[in-house]
Amino acid sequence: MEFMGYVRPDGKAGARNYTAIIPSVTCANDVANAICHQVQGAITYQHHQGCCQLPPDLDRVTDTLISLAMSPNVANVLIVSLGCEGTDHERMVKEIAATGKHVEIIHIQELGGVSKAIQAGTDIARRLVIEASGMQRQPVDISNVIMSIKCGASDTTSGMASNCVIGYVADKLVDLGATVIFGETTEFIGGEHLVARRGVNEDVSKKVFEIVERMETRAKSLGCDMRKGQPTPGNIEGGLSSIEEKSLGAIVKSGTKPIQGVLEYPEHITNQKGLWIKDTPGREPEILTGMAATGAQFMLFSTGRGAPQGFPSMPVIKICGNPNTYERMSEDMDLNAGLIIKGEKTIEQVGEEAFEKLLHVLSGEMTKNEAIQYFSAIDIHTLGPVI
């Protein structure tokens, strides 16, 4: 089984072919955004990190931006640096170039300010998108797929319909030799024993308990009940009464296969196959960034209440478990799993529809959020304070 992808110098296969305009720090966002708007085929990551943070967080931001650039969906890269940021823009250039990708950098302070940087950056980005536009798709084996999965704006239909469909697809892709990655550590709370026992060895199982404890300790640090933070008011209105109930429905989407290991937030997949966990929070801007940084070509995203957002360089396929929501928001939903709740289709039937859809999306078909470019709200998950 194959899809039509862009083969990169490091051997990975992309489903998209973007020029990434990457601000090395939030203070470079407006310049990156202006350049991105001026050239066709460019995307940017408008994050809010990169300065006045403790060194482990600065490394985390640098590593995440490098991993985003390493995504097979990115053809080439322009880094927009202010010049005095805390992130390591030199290391970004070095490590991205090491993958064989064309990478350039501009410094706003050195170029003499915003307007001059926009002009210089636009000229470079124009050359980069023209270079990317000459690249061709070619047939690549399905085992090159890296699928990320997530549920957002969940309700009780998620755990009984749309997440079951994702679980079906995840199992199928793992059987075909591909890679599947799931996260949302907060949404293991109460179901972590079920996740941990699927670890391929004791170390993996222990790590699952560790990341859940780390996340729960963080959640409890302000001395309050985490309810309203997780589950969200929307989850509660949708019938989810506790984080435990939300988690038990959420982990269904990981399917049934053994878990090979746990990746830290900024990490990039190299040659790992099978089912993996990435330690991420549940909130969309941060987890979508984390999953794109993994190198996932796309995300299969389940929702009950109707979450419309995507990500700049990673197509997000929306699958809706709630038939009422699907009826209201079908323009934002790519697949309807609400028919499972209505008893009109089986999990396997919708699972096969989802599989068919992802093959099309991998080969170039746009998802609904991609088509209307609903994907600018992104961020990088950091751990310490802004100082």
Add this chain to the structure above:
Amino acid sequence: MEVKLALKVSDLDNVATIFANDIKDGDQVEIRDKKGNSEIVTVKGDVPYGHKIATRDIHIGEDINKYGEEIGIATKEIVKGEYVHVHNLDSKRGRGDWKEAK
């Protein structure tokens, strides 16, 4: 009139989920499990789409189970058929407000 369904996921569960609009206090629903066993109960409370009812009496402090797993504890006496949600179910996790937090 067609009786609406309340789905019980596991034998260990003491709640079932109703996927139907406009379920009102006093309505009858059919609790059904995966094996096809069914039982008609009278709903106590107005239950929104996708919310839960008790499949048996649940005592205060008792665990509430769904998917065969614990999803919280009862903070009130709950009778069979009664609406179960945040007003009578408390989460045990992420409780920074509990001194001896688990």
